[in-house]
Amino acid sequence: MAQPIPLQKDPSQTDRALLGIRDLVLRGEFKTGERLPELALVELLGVSRTPIRAALQKLAEEGLLEASQPTGYTVRGFSETEIADAIEVRGTLEALAARMAAERGVSASFLAAMSDCLGRIEALLTKVKPGRDFLAQYCQFNTQFHELLAEASGSEIVARALTRAGSLPFAGHNAFVSVQGEIPASLEIFRIAQRQHREILEAIEARSSARVEPLVKEHARLAYKNLQLALQNNEAMKTLPGASLIRRRP
Amino acid sequence: MAQPIPLQKDPSQTDRALLGIRDLVLRGEFKTGERLPELALVELLGVSRTPIRAALQKLAEEGLLEASQPTGYTVRGFSETEIADAIEVRGTLEALAARMAAERGVSASFLAAMSDCLGRIEALLTKVKPGRDFLAQYCQFNTQFHELLAEASGSEIVARALTRAGSLPFAGHNAFVSVQGEIPASLEIFRIAQRQHREILEAIEARSSARVEPLVKEHARLAYKNLQLALQNNEAMKTLPGASLIRRRP
DNA sequence: CCCTGAAAAATTGTATACAGTCTGTATTCA
DNA sequence: TGAATACAGACTGTATACAATTTTTCAGGG
Incomplete structure (x- = not known):
């Protein structure tokens, strides 16, 4: 498909x-x-x-x-504000995609595929130790879920706009996942994100277009929180590709 | 500036x-x-x-x-649905820009420039006959207003996303202005659009971020109405650049 | 010492040659 | 007659030469 x-x-x-x-x-x-x-x-x-x-x-x-x-x-170069704006743009478009998915409806088999994807993330999260493999696999499934979400909109135009918004550095879904390997609270963050994934999927399934929009926007904001955590943690910044492009506040 | x-x-x-x-x-x-x-x-x-x-x-x-x-x-090629989606994407991003302008605030001189631009459109609309000059000038000022709106967001990232969303054929602000020269109700449509322009500017001035968002989305939807009018009017379609790219419903 | 101006170097814009790939056709063999 | 293969043509990917422009350097004069 x-x-x-x-x-x-x-x-x-x-x-x-x-x-x-x-x-x-x-x-x-x-x-x-x-x-x-x-x-x-x-x-x-x-x-x-x-x-x-x-x-x-x-x-x-x-x-x-x-x-x-x-x-x-x-x-x-990118200021912290610019990164926040880029995340906001991505979140806004993703919310539009989710709303359209809820409004237009998504086939049962497609919903099953999305749920399947989330199941794999959950299986990953039950493992105790988030190692290198963990991060790579999480990124893979996370990307897949967000791609499915874009496709669920039923609009190639929207999916396209979303892809481009996410291609801006630090605006993508996995932008700050790498730093979570260095942060104590990381596992908790993954769990929060996953709970949001489930809620988003449920809202689409229930055709609750009004509910799914804020859920998706909130989910995108998690990326912004990760950015702030990363900026406070020098060790984490070292693992972040493109860290040198971020203009710190003077 | x-x-x-x-x-x-x-x-x-x-x-x-x-x-x-x-x-x-x-x-x-x-x-x-x-x-x-x-x-x-x-x-x-x-x-x-x-x-x-x-x-x-x-x-x-x-x-x-x-x-x-x-x-x-x-x-x-572009189906009617795809064009509607493209307009929706543009409207969504423009609403984000307007909300950010309202939230972050815009300088008095900048607001004056926007108002000035709208004043010129109003001067244009008092003329009785919308000829070729009229359309060209309207497009010019209309473009200027929307560019100012994007700039008012204070975010280059958002302005950029907006530019790209509007560069998709038939998604831009002036996409269907040319056809209005052929449509009886055209002057009324221009007036509705201009009223919306004023309301948007007032909402930004009043820092009403909650109000400005739906106003902008509604304004974008006017483009969709124009599309539908154009599709019903063969004479109008002849004046539309790229008309051959539109896939009519079977 | 600094400013000016010309020559040299560096860099990008453009044209074009060559190579590899795909497509369609014709020819040959079973 | 049908199928497979080889050939021809068209097209794009890539490299590179040349032209135009910008930047740098340096020498000379104020």
Whole structure:
């Protein structure tokens, strides 16, 4: 039903450039505001300028880079407020998707698939120790649930808007999951998130469009709380990809 | 305060390609689902493949084109439902922007600029005959008001999301203004829209975040009504750029 | 010492050549 | 006649050369 993976046989040079540049930026190899000369990237990544340019254009569209005057691209920085706004945008669109799912109705089999996904998260949460595997698997199922939620809207337009809103750095569903490995209260946070997942699903099942909207918005706000926890914990920040892009308050 | 125009000295080949391809598609020179071979566009537009490819990528990001399997781009079609969804997304984000403006507050001078813009629309509406000039000027001021509204949110992230949501064909503020030149009730529709503009501005001025949200959503829904009017009026459809992309209900 | 201006270097915009892939057709063999 | 294969054409992915523009450097004059 869902078309999951665009079946990439061997990754194209453009893909390599895209992943490579994103990785370089998120690792902090380039400082905020710094320019990304194409030839430097050619040397670093071993692909020619053409795919580099395509990747730069895509990353600028994502919001990770910024077209700079009069030409070229620079690394973009994000204030705490901007991250909060990005989360708010994502939450708003996700709430719209959920409301539409509740209004238009979702097939029983689709609801079962969503419930199944949540069941796996619950199975994961019964394990005592959240190790590396745990985080990776949680991200996978969490992503799947949110993708199913977007699809449940029945609107490709909405799903698309949601994907783009979530592609902004730190705005995605799993943006601050990595830091939870370093935070004492992490297991509790996962449990809260999971309870919200269940409530969201129940509201959609019950066609309660009025109820599901605030539930989803509240769920998105959990990401903002995680951001604040991360900012207070230097150890956690070290595990956060792209931490160098966050402009701390002066 | 607002950075209005990116000061384009002479348009680059990429700009020419972007505008050219968009124009070709909106004029219906390519049918829905039809592929756009790069070499054909090279011949039609007289620029080389490199800027053509950049433009195709941008237009796919906008939503006008679609990356097709296994390669290349095709013209995308839009059902009435999809257009309604796109309007809903735009309205939702615009409501978020307005709510944030009301919550965070807007400077007196900025409010004055918005009011000034509305004053010009009102001056326009006192003229009896809505001719071609009228429509062009209305679009200009209407766009300005909505841009000011986005800026009033105080969030570049939100403004950005809004811009992108409005760049989808038929989702923008002026999407169906052109058809109003052909519709008898058009002047009344302009007046309703303008009344809503005023109410939105008043709600922001009064910091009524709870009130401004539904007002903006309702205002966006006016675009949907215009769509329905246009679909019922064959003469109006002829003046609508991109009319050939709309998939009528079977 | 700083400011000005020209040359040099760096960088991006654009065109184009080449290679790999997919598609459709025709030809050959069973 | 039908199927399989090989060939031809079209198209996109990639690399790279060249042009135009911007930035930097440095020398000379105020």
